[in-house]
Amino acid sequence: MRDEEPDMPRARKKERMLNQSRMSARGGDVFGLRCLPGECVLQRAVMVRKKLTAREGRGWLSGTLFCTQFRVAFVPQDAPKADDNAETILLGDHDIALASIEKVVVVGPNRTKLVSPNTWLKFTPEELVLYCRDLRVICFLFDRLTPDAQVIEITHTIAKTYQPLKPGAMLSFQNAALGSVEMKQFLSNRRRDAHMNWHETAAEWERELERCSATGWRVSSVNDRFEMSTSLPRFIVVPQKVLDTELKKSFAHFNDGRIPRWCWRHPRGSDLLRMASFQNNIYHEKDDIRHLELILFGCHSSVCVVVELGEELPSPADIQLAHGRLRALCLGDISTSVTVPDDKWLSTLEATRWLDYTRWCLKKASEVACLLRSGHMTVALQEAEDRDMSCLVSSLVQVMCDPHCRSRLGFQSLVQKEWVAAGHRFYSRTNFHRENDKEEAPVFLLFLDCVRQLWSQYPARFQLTDDFLLALHDSAHLPLFSTFLANSQRERCRRTQNVGQCYTPVSGWREPLHPDSSLESPDPPLPPVWDWSLQYCEQRQAAFTQPVAQTPAPAPLLNGNLNSQLDARRPSDAIPGSVFLLSRGVFSCPVNLLPWRGGSAGGSISGVYRKSHRRAPSCESVPGLERLLKALSLAETPVKPELDPYEPLLPLLMGPCVGLWRECYHRGALHAQAFSHPLSANHRHPLELLAGEVRRLQEQLAQQHPADDSRSAHDANLNHNANNSSSFLFSGSPGAAAIATPAPASGQAPKENANKHTFLSGHASDTRPGRANSKLTKSDAS
């Protein structure tokens, strides 16, 4: 344990030192809590039992409860001794970050009490219940053998430390987790996952264009310094035909400068675009119009469908309201433990409207997916600000249509592209700071729920699992990740780089996020949420992907040929095509859909407009488009999904098909019974055990015939930088040195199941460091 703690209030430091000395007198690590550098135990209670959820197998687990300045930790009695070779994990399986605690409730004899920092308990609690923001409810039971003093102390400590979030509290929480010198060093040494596309650099956008075989588009750095739009990323994808100089003039025509940008190309050649609403009170110069048309039509000059996202979808306020109702329904009234009676459960659930909203989003995304499937057109999603529902719909469409986005890495890349880079206002929507409650809306959680609905209908078509979605759901409630702590790429840039490096245009300047933070020590560097090893052990990460290998991903170049057909029928650039509006499932072509084509402007606009007008007697094309949507409802020639991997996964949306995400919202377990039974729904299955056993035997075999140690060690180093840096991290701190010395035997104790998925899917990448078996698995599998 470290002695120095830079930003702790003096009083608490004293208290902590006291505790620490008490702890060390008994031997600090005896209780098995592995502290982060700089983390120290504020209070501890022994002989505590944790109530296990149905997912964990129900029943109780006894052990020791700790409260540090970063988390409430629980170490089971018979937990294996902290394995010092293991990855650095911010939170263990049984731990709760203080920042994710919403309410602390104690249950005493015949009474329940909400504990606040100022509460003075007049009774000894029998039960401690922590209600978390991510809808977990964690319940600890104090044994009769738990010393009363410990019970009361730890309850007070938790109540005092967790604090409802406000800017200062969050910063001290972040500092507690990540603020230590070792941690900062550790985080800065961590390499980003190169297998996913972060959509941050021009090269990464190029990679995405190449992956989609999106010819006719280019990456523009016109917004490199956020001069054009403060909320857009530095790099945007625009039609090749449009030069940057031409592009610059178009920003003014869109709300917040969010011009139509390319998102994705369907293998059949359609392009998906997104944009903000038009600035209407602006004069359209002739040249501008030409460029605007080019930008909007992209590579398909004939047909463009504008999908209006403002209607038929919930507003952020609706989402917030629905989510609030859902929380209340699932958790019950916390302070009084009043829950909705069982016989009203279904109608109350319906009245939250949350399920309706997921259905609406899925429906809209299905419509767009069906349009894209037909090929030869540009589909542009338009939303007033282009920062909420267009993130949701565009990414949902891609999950439906693109198998790549259903793999874990592909999904992460997708979130980077359509949410993080595109400037979803995570910071305002999550409202960690409680600065602006009006802005708060869990749009991203609604998206995760939509993906979960799709997943539950097509589990075998996803490589990622609902465990992954759940982990992402929970992480979104933890104010530790850069992913969720900024509103745009610009803000993220300012945070990660030195402020001086970032050019700040005069007009777009905003006050620093935390005005008070600059006074104190510099903010700790925030890791991205995708660095899963910070939160989950290997074993739990293994559950993020399907154990059994999926049908192999199709060759991504399928689309090249389809594109070439389209090129032939592309009219000359000068002639703009027809524009349709898709709204409420109906196509129309209102005159003023594109403001520059509007009737009143007609006089001032010459040939371009008239030509377009001639080319857009769209009434005859409308039925054709409607047929595309109708294909949704009518039986067509059966397409075997195996034959065309890009056939969209269209969800069933009838009442009984859209259900509650129980694994997430029902974790509250208030109503679940405490019957102990080992055979729960998520009990480990023989198949997994078998896989574990195969692995174990392979390890035994490996020991039987010792491999070339130096080579295998080299392999491990290459693959698993993270491990090494983590042990490096601990060797740095004097107190931890003793723990950090690797116990040779501990690594060999086979953790069954740890890597079952990699085994099953055939490519072996054993993540255990410095062991011969990683090499062996490889040789065996190949």
Add this chain to the structure above:
Amino acid sequence: MEKSGSMDSLGSKQSSSRHPSVDSLSSSERSAQVKPSSAMLSETATSAEFSPEIRVKAKIHAKVLRDSDKEEPQLLPNEVVQDMAQDITYFCPFTGAVRGILTVSNYRLFFKCMDREPSFVLDLPLGVVSRVEKIGSASSRGDVSYGLVCKDMRNLRFAHKQLDDTLRKSIFEVLMKFAFPVSNGLQIFAFQYGQVFPENGWKVYDAVSEYKRQGIPNESWRITKVNDHYELCDTYPSTMAVPVNIPDEELKRIAAFRAKGRIPVLSWIHPESQATVTRCSQPMVGVNGKRSKEDEKYLQAIMDANAQSHKLFIFDARPSVNAAANKMKGGGYESEDAYQNAELVFLDIHNIHVMRESLRKLKDIVYPNIEDSHWLSNLESTHWLEHIKLILAGALRIADKVESGKTSVVVHCSDGWDRTAQLTSLAMLMLDAYYRTIRGFQVLLEKEWLSFGHRFQLRIGHGDKNHTDADRSPVFIQFVDCVWQLTRQFPAAFEFNEYFLVTILDHLYSCLFGTFLCNSEQQRVKEEIPKRTVSLWSYINSQLEEFTNPLYVNFSNHVLFPVVSLRHLELWVGYYIRWNPRMRPQEPVHQRHKELLAKRAELQKRVDELQREVTNRSASSSSERAGSPTRSITPVQTFV
């Protein structure tokens, strides 16, 4: 339906493309199959409907056999075509009207439309028809329309041209005759069906060996033959287990005190604690609070047979109001004054009429159209899940008392053949892993439902045209629904799959097998059912792989305690809404499970190989880790 651009139509492309015609189950597969067992699979449209991969297979066959395919169904042994009519219109609520040829045999209705690609087939056993009604009079176009209300959650509508020859009977009149053989003085088809299976399902259950499996007789329980000729109680089986110290003479006096003579008898005994589940009917207390010394002594004997507890729980399945109301009719419930050490608990489960009405409401909201936006509140208003919850909760309390409280329980309702059967069989399913195997479940049904006289004939109304009969009620369906809920919560605990449960329900109505005919063991013996009909278990046990749950793990000593909150119950979409093509599962889960089984077999093989290798090596080089192979040799299941 067609013009609904609403949300529900969105997904249908995918699903309907895979299952081209709604009720499609092309008979071509049948003609392609030689083996009787697999041909059986598609005998009823319903059972084959259920499993997607069968449908896929059928489609493939359909292509090959298109030319040779006839309009007629492949007939079962002794099945005879009774009538056939061209130009019949079937109004499919999902895909619109289709014209085709209708065939009626003494077993089934078979409709086929060849114009569609792939051809549209509707094949249902006449047993599922609950009512045939002529809709309206001859319309202007001269069409006559008939509606068929089915017991399995669907309605069918057909129409044909007005017949010129007024003397000729409509095919639907023929259908009516054979759909209701009992009312028309005909024999139920099960008595004609002559299929021979490699397995004899009538041998699945033998009362004596089942009692023996439970360790009966023992020092406190004996098997009595007092009801050998069904004189004590005509709705009870001939073999029953009763406390040792109650002689047969006393049983007769107790029978007089219990409704319909259904005395408390043993259903299940805990192998360790000897706590028992016993079942009976209500005591004939009446308004005057009559008592029976023998009955009181009897319950005391049941309690004494279990040394672990000095208490006896009497679970009365009814709401207490109903139980009290029964006093007016001479019935009632045990007063705690008369039965010392007994505690009476009411489980609030409603009677058969309430359940029937609830299912009717459910059918209304699921067939043919589902209202999306109010789906959940509509579902709530049927109270179906609430009834399921109460039954499961009751069974859970019984199981908990027996397992955790080590206390014996007595379960009854009014007559002890509806709610009591539900409760005892569900509790036994929770308590005893044997009943969670395929054969064990068959034994459970044979014992708790069939031998103890659940009145299947009355509740289902086999071959009876009196569809308004107040004795009809979905009691058994409710039980199977509860079992399905259990399988959802404990997916690895049951050897059978969902298809098994659906198959049982399909043949509950089909009248193809003798299993669910008659009301009691006595009637079955009298009708010589085992001799004259085929058992459903013959069919099922001849092709077990179709009904096996690949995720099954044999946890023999585990008791299942389900969560019975409504929040954790689901509507059984795979049964109640299976006719809606838009509700079909998007992925063939069945298929996926089979792949998993294969994967598992492959892995097991690999384990064995590696094991051998390890043993060989450790034999040669004496490693210090030689101990671990022996540990891993144990079969995987054991250290779960």
